[in-house]
Amino acid sequence: MTDASKPSRWMFLLPAGLGALALGLGLMLGAIGGILDRRAAAMQSWPSTAGTVTATGVTQVRDSDDVWRDRVSTSFRYTVNGRSHALTVSEGGSRTRYTPQQSVTVYYDPANPDDAALTRASSTPSGLFAVLRAVLALVSAPFWWMAVRWFRRARAAA
Numbered sequence: 001m002t003d004a005s006k007p008s009r010w011m012f013l014l015p016a017g018l019g020a021l022a023l024g025l026g027l028m029l030g031a032i033g034g035i036l037d038r039r040a041a042a043m044q045s046w047p048s049t050a051g052t053v054t055a056t057g058v059t060q061v062r063d064s065d066d067v068w069r070d071r072v073s074t075s076f077r078y079t080v081n082g083r084s085h086a087l088t089v090s091e092g093g094s095r096t097r098y099t100p101q102q103s104v105t106v107y108y109d110p111a112n113p114d115d116a117a118l119t120r121a122s123s124t125p126s127g128l129f130a131v132l133r134a135v136l137a138l139v140s141a142p143f144w145w146m147a148v149r150w151f152r153r154a155r156a157a158a
Contacts, residue, residue: 012150019143026136033129043107043120051078051106051118054086056096070094078106080113087116 055075060068074096075088085108098104098118108116 008154010154012147012154014147015143015150016147019140019147022136022140022143026133026140029129029136030133033133036129042109043117046107046109046117046120048105048107049078049080051076051104053098053100053102053104055088055100056098058094058096072096074098074118076104076106076118078108078116080108083113085114085116087114089118 053074053076055073057073059071059073061071063069070093071090072093072095073088073090075086076098077084077086079085104118106116106118107120
């Protein structure tokens, strides 16, 4: 029979689990940020080729907050090593920068020419994932502190 005034000796696992969850999310976001940063750095050295815009348009999409937002889509064709490629890119905004039949410079991945962009700029803020990782590490710290306190208290009571 257990005494109701004594904490369970395994109660420390609750804050430890929450701390591990926050830390794991931080590590995962750090890994995603690293991948995106490497891609953005690689894009700076991608070769370019001439392309032609085939279509542009503005559509409205509902985001996760149930808010309607404008998205600009641009379709274009380009040729790499004699092989024709077609791609549509989408970005936030309400005005198209391109017109159909407009000549554009297309930057493509030489290892995978199907992967291309109309600019060398990354669409993801580079520091965003580093900030999120740091915030989640800081959020996890009180949970770890609480888990250690509860673990010591449970050991002392045993």
